[in-house]
Amino acid sequence: MAAIYSLYIINKSGGLIFYKDYGSAGRMDTNDSLRVASLWHSMHAISQQLSPVAGCSGIELLEADTFDLHCFQSLTGTKFFVVCEPRTQQMEALLKVIYELYTDYVLKNPFYEIEMPIRCELFDFNLSQTVQKDCVALLGR
Amino acid sequence: MQFFGGSEISPSPPAPTASGNNAHMMYVFNRNGVCLLYREWNRPLHTLNAQQDHKLMFGLLFSLKSLTAKMDPTNAERGNLGVPQLPGQGCSFHSFRTNTYKLSFMESPSGIKIILVTHPRTGDLRESLKYIYNLYVDYVAKNPLYTPGTPIRCELFNTNLDQYVRSIA
Numbered sequence: 001m002a003a004i005y006s007l008y009i010i011n012k013s014g015g016l017i018f019y020k021d022y023g024s025a026g027r028m029d030t031n032d033s034l035r036v037a038s039l040w041h042s043m044h045a046i047s048q049q050l051s052p053v054a055g056c057s058g059i060e061l062l063e064a065d066t067f068d069l070h071c072f073q074s075l076t077g078t079k080f081f082v083v084c085e086p087r088t089q090q091m092e093a094l095l096k097v098i099y100e101l102y103t104d105y106v107l108k109n110p111f112y113e114i115e116m117p118i119r120c121e122l123f124d125f126n127l128s129q130t131v132q133k134d135c136v137a138l139l140g141r
Numbered sequence: 142m143q144f145f146g147g148s149e150i151s152p153s154p155p156a157p158t159a160s161g162n163n164a165h166m167m168y169v170f171n172r173n174g175v176c177l178l179y180r181e182w183n184r185p186l187h188t189l190n191a192q193q194d195h196k197l198m199f200g201l202l203f204s205l206k207s208l209t210a211k212m213d214p215t216n217a218e219r220g221n222l223g224v225p226q227l228p229g230q231g232c233s234f235h236s237f238r239t240n241t242y243k244l245s246f247m248e249s250p251s252g253i254k255i256i257l258v259t260h261p262r263t264g265d266l267r268e269s270l271k272y273i274y275n276l277y278v279d280y281v282a283k284n285p286l287y288t289p290g291t292p293i294r295c296e297l298f299n300t301n302l303d304q305y306v307r308s309i310a
Binding site: 005024026028032035036039046047048049050054055056058059061063064065066067069083 | 165166183184185186188189194197198200201204205207208209211212213214215216217218219221222232233234235236237238239240241242244258
C-alpha cells in the first residue's frame with residue numbers, strides 16, 4: 001500500500017491548483033477536494049492567530065487517527081500538503097522536492113498562468129517519478 | 142475511539158517526556174462549545190480577548206475534525222464535508238504542530254474536549270491527556286456542588302492540574 005495517499009497544492013488565496021490521489025479509499029470528487037483545500041487554508045490561518053508565542057507560521061503537521069498531514073508553505077504563500085500514513089518519515093524533504101519541481105516545471109513554464117490550476121505534463125511526469133521512488137531517493141539527500 | 146477505563150482506579154501519571162515547564166495553556170470545552178476551563182501558564186502573546194479566543198479555538202477544533210473526517214483515506218464511506226458527527230464517530234485527530242507550538246486534543250465519549258498547548262518539540266501527550274481527563278472525572282464530575290455545563294471552579298482540580306502539568310511536557 002502506498003505510503004502517500006494524496007497531494008494538494010493550493011495558491012495564496014486558498015484555491016486548489018493541483019490535486020493528485022495515490023490510492024485512498026473512496027476517491028474525493030472535484031467539489032470535495034476544492035472544499036477541503038480551502039478549509040485547510042483557513043485552518044492554517046486560524047492556527048497562526050491562536051499561537052501563544054509570536055512568529056507562528058501555521059500548521060506543519062496534523063496527526064489524525066488514520067493519517068498524517070504534512071504541510072509546507074512557500075514564501076509566496078503557496079501551500080503544499082501531503083496526506084500519508086501515520087508516522088511516515090521524510091515528508092518534509094519530499095515536500096521540498098515537490099516545491100523544487102513546482103518552481104522548475106510550473107513557474108518556469110511560459111504558458112502557465114500564475115495562481116491558476118496546474119496542467120503541465122513535465123511536472124506530472126517528474127512528480128510521479130519522485131513519489132514512486134521517494135523512500136529510496138530521499139534518504140540519500 | 143476507546144472508552145476510558147473505570148475512573149475509580151486513577152492510573153499512575155505517565156512518565157514525563159522531558160523536564161521543565163513547557164506548557165502554554167489548556168482549554169476544556171463541553172459538547173456544546175462552552176469553555177468550562179481555561180488555564181494559562183506561559184502565554185506572552187494575546188491576539189484576541191478571552192471570549193473571542195475561546196470561540197476561535199473551538200471553531201478551529203470543530204472544523205479540523207470535520208476536515209479529518211472528510212479526508213480519512215482509509216474509509217470509503219464518509220459523509221459530506223461538515224456533516225454532524227458524534228464524539229468517537231468518524232476520523233478525528235490527536236495533535237497538530239506549528240513552528241511555535243503543539244496542540245494536543247482529546248475528546249471523551251461525552252463530548253468533553255481537553256486541549257493542551259505546549260512547546261512544539263513535546264512528545265506524544267495522549268496518555269497525559271487521559272490522565273488529565275481522569276483528574277476531571279475525580280475532582281469535577283464527582284464534585285456534588287458542580288453543575289454540569291458551568292465553568293469549573295474546583296480548587297482541588299486546579300492545584301492537581303497545575304502540579305501535573307508542571308511535571309509533563
